[in-house]
Amino acid sequence: QVQLQESGPGLVKPSETLSLSCAVSGKSIRSGYYWGWIRQPPGKALEWIGTIYQSGSTYYKSSLKSRVTISVDTSKNQFSLKLTSVTAADTAIYYCARQGYYHTDPFDFWGRGTMVTVSS
Amino acid sequence: QSALTQPASVSGSPGQSITISCTGSSSDVGGYNFVSWYQQHPGKAPKLMISDVSGRPSGVSSRFSASKSGNTASLTISGLQAEDEADYYCCSYAGGDTLFGGGTKLTVL
Numbered sequence: 299q300v301q302l303q304e305s306g307p308g309l310v311k312p313s314e315t316l317s318l319s320c321a322v323s324g325k326s327i328r329s330g331y332y333w334g335w336i337r338q339p340p341g342k343a344l345e346w347i348g349t350i351y352q353s354g355s356t357y358y359k360s361s362l363k364s365r366v367t368i369s370v371d372t373s374k375n376q377f378s379l380k381l382t383s384v385t386a387a388d389t390a391i392y393y394c395a396r397q398g399y400y401h402t403d404p405f406d407f408w409g410r411g412t413m414v415t416v417s418s
Numbered sequence: 419q420s421a422l423t424q425p426a427s428v429s430g431s432p433g434q435s436i437t438i439s440c441t442g443s444s445s446d447v448g449g450y451n452f453v454s455w456y457q458q459h460p461g462k463a464p465k466l467m468i469s470d471v472s473g474r475p476s477g478v479s480s481r482f483s484a485s486k487s488g489n490t491a492s493l494t495i496s497g498l499q500a501e502d503e504a505d506y507y508c509c510s511y512a513g514g515d516t517l518f519g520g521g522t523k524l525t526v527l
Contacts, residue, residue, distance in 0.1 A: 345421075346509075409463065
């Protein structure tokens with residue numbers, strides 16, 4: 299059974315960089331799957347942020363592309379999210395998830411999510 | 419690209435059937451057979467219910483079914499049960515982007 303666990307600061311100051319990691323257990327991150335980040339502002343809808351493959355190839359939401367970097371660390375079996383120049387609009391629960399063998403596949407395993415608040 | 423359009427809320431009585439629509443465009447829902455549906459209970463992570471327009475992952479009840487016609491996808495839940503009360507989100511590949519719907523709150527009366 300695949301398990302994902304998000305970790306990182308729960309509070310980030312405006313204009314700074316949000317950094318989160320997702321530890322994967324029960325499956326090697328090199329097993330041919332894509333891995334993604336999704337966020338959900340309080341009381342609002344889900345929003346896809348981006349997706350990465352074991353090789354490091356990435357797909358990003360077009361409106362966030364200039365601020366997002368997703369990377370993978372196969373030695374630690376984890377992948378990470380960096381979002382720069384954050385504002386209050388980036389306050390959300392951030393989820394990491396497994397996406398299947400293709401970047402068009404759905405998200406079949408999710409982490410529990412981690413709340414990140416952007417505030418001074 | 420805008421989020422996919424879903425009704426804000428739907429409701430039904432136990433045992434009844436309900437359908438949730440998800441409207442996009444030819445650039446997303448209508449252009450690809452990569453539509454999925456997620457169920458989210460309060461305070462929980464989303465759960466995959468439908469993949470690739472109408473596929474049902476292992477462990478998902480057969481009461482959940484889905485289809486697509488043109489730019490609109492639909493999720494149908496038959497034999498409504500109290501445990502089905504949750505938020506439901508559609509999701510579609512959009513040629514490099516992935517879009518979610520605005521979500522639909524299902525109330526079981």
